[in-house]
Structure formats: structure tokens, C-alpha cells
Amino acid sequence: MIFPDLRDNVNESLNKNPGTNLPQLKTVSLTLEAKSPQEILTWAIENYSPSLTMATAFGAEGCVLIDMLSKLDPSGKSVRLFNLETGYQFPETLALRERIQDKYNLTVEFISSKETVPEMEARLGGPIYNSNPTECCRLRKLVPLTDAVVGYKAWISAIRRDQTASRATADIVEWDNKFGLVKVNPLANWTKRLVWEYIFANDVPYNPLHDQGFPSIGCFPCTRAAGQEGDDRSGRWAGTQKTECGLHTK
Numbered sequence: 001m002i003f004p005d006l007r008d009n010v011n012e013s014l015n016k017n018p019g020t021n022l023p024q025l026k027t028v029s030l031t032l033e034a035k036s037p038q039e040i041l042t043w044a045i046e047n048y049s050p051s052l053t054m055a056t057a058f059g060a061e062g063c064v065l066i067d068m069l070s071k072l073d074p075s076g077k078s079v080r081l082f083n084l085e086t087g088y089q090f091p092e093t094l095a096l097r098e099r100i101q102d103k104y105n106l107t108v109e110f111i112s113s114k115e116t117v118p119e120m121e122a123r124l125g126g127p128i129y130n131s132n133p134t135e136c137c138r139l140r141k142l143v144p145l146t147d148a149v150v151g152y153k154a155w156i157s158a159i160r161r162d163q164t165a166s167r168a169t170a171d172i173v174e175w176d177n178k179f180g181l182v183k184v185n186p187l188a189n190w191t192k193r194l195v196w197e198y199i200f201a202n203d204v205p206y207n208p209l210h211d212q213g214f215p216s217i218g219c220f221p222c223t224r225a226a227g228q229e230g231d232d233r234s235g236r237w238a239g240t241q242k243t244e245c246g247l248h249t250k
């Protein structure tokens with residue numbers, strides 16, 4: 001076990017109910033700031049597994065974390081991995097899921113809305129990703145994730161602080177009031193360069209759309225190639241003010 005002193009401190013201070021003790025959670029997070037993502041993941045596993053889950057859209061950062069987790073626990077049983085299958089994902093993303101599962105011998109569960117895309121579009125008179133993307137994201141992503149984390153104590157996300165203004169305040173460990181469990185962000189203080197250095201050094205599978213100018217990859221109706229222009233979220237909901245689907249906004 002790593003950081004036995006920290007674990008004792010966590011368990012004592014959080015009293016197994018982290019949502020009620022935010023100052024102590026902040027203290028733990030500050031301590032973890034100086035640790036590597038692998039150490040943070042180890043801390044999360046030791047404190048929350050098997051009640052620990054991770055959502056991934058197979059972005060570069062998510063693929064890095066899956067590689068790290070597979071090395072920390074080759075059995076793949078410490079963390080339940082899932083992908084929000086909106087019904088609007090790129091074929092390249094779905095193919096990457098297969099490559100990841102084959103390479104690491106693990107399962108990334110599909111979590112979907114109870115209503116299929118054809119059912120939703122029939123009910124609403126057509127797709128709403130252009131007319132009301134916030135509602136579309138709520139139906140295809142937020143509601144399914146809310147259901148998916150019920151019963152879990154913590155979830156892992158792959159966000160980095162320097163991706164967007166709304167992610168800039170993310171702690172390494174924080175209470176996620178929206179979904180009602182602890183959120184662990186092992187890559188919060190990593191940079192894009194560190195992510196890609198890790199990918200190339202460890203031969204991590206990644207989405208080939210990145211090589212075609214897509215900095216960030218979400219659903220195909222709302223994602224465009226951005227080339228070398230803009231920030232890490234360029235191309236997402238292009239032409240609108242929207243930069244987040246809502247999973248990571250507080």
C-alpha cells in the first residue's frame with residue numbers, strides 16, 4: 001500500500017462519508033497534488049474499490065488512464081469502466097473501444113439512455129442536437145451517467161485543468177454534488193504534452209481522428225476537425241458558446 005499515513009488520515013477525517021466533510025476532502029486533494037496519476041489511482045483503488053467506477057469517451061486522457069489502471073491491476077476488477085454510448089458516437093470511437101478491450105483484456109461497459117436514438121427522435125420530431133444540444137446532452141449523457149453511478153462511492157474522470165475555463169478549478173479529489181459521489185481527477189494537473197508523451201512511450205491505443213485534426217472527440221453531429229487552431233476543446237459544438245456536455249460543470 002502507498003501512503004498508509006494518508007489513507008489513515010482520509011478514512012479518519014472523511015469518516016467514510018466524504019460528502020459531508022468537504023474541508024478534509026480538500027486537504028487530501030492538496031496532498032495528492034504532488035503525486036503521480038498512478039499514485040492517485042492507487043489511492044482511489046485502495047480507498048474506494050470495488051465501489052469505484054470510471055467514465056470514458058476514449059479521449060487521449062481516458063486511454064492513458066485505462067493503460068495506467070491495467071498496469072496497476074491487470075485483472076481489471078478494481079474499477080468498473082463504462083462508456084456513455086449516446087448512439088451518436090463516431091465509428092472510430094466504437095472501434096477504439098474494441099481495440100482497448102482486446103489489448104487490455106477488459107470490458108468497457110456501454111451505458112445508454114433507456115430511449116434509443118430513433119425512439120427519441122421520433123418522440124421529439126427529429127434530432128435536437130442542433131436546436132437544443134443542452135437537452136440532447138442531458139438525455140443522452142447526464143441522465144444515463146446519473147443512473148450508472150448509483151451505489152458507487154467514487155468515479156474517475158480524465159479531465160485536465162487546462163482544457164477549459166470550467167475545468168480549471170477541478171481538484172484532484174472533490175465531492176461531485178451533481179452526481180452525489182467523490183470525483184477523482186488523476187490528470188487534473190497534467191498537460192496535453194504529458195498525455196501524448198505517455199501515449200507514445202507506452203504504445204497506448206488512441207482515436208485516429210486525433211491525427212485528422214480533431215483535438216477533442218465527442219458525438220459526430222457536434223464535433224468538427226479544428227486543425228492547429230484553437231484550444232483542446234475546439235471543434236466541439238462549433239459555432240456555439242457551448243463547450244461542455246454538462247458532466248464536468250459544477
Ligand code: SF4
Pocket residue numbers: 086088128129132133134136137138140141218219220221222245
Ligand atoms: S454531444 Fe451532441 S449529439 Fe451528443 S449528446 Fe450532446 S448534443 Fe447530443
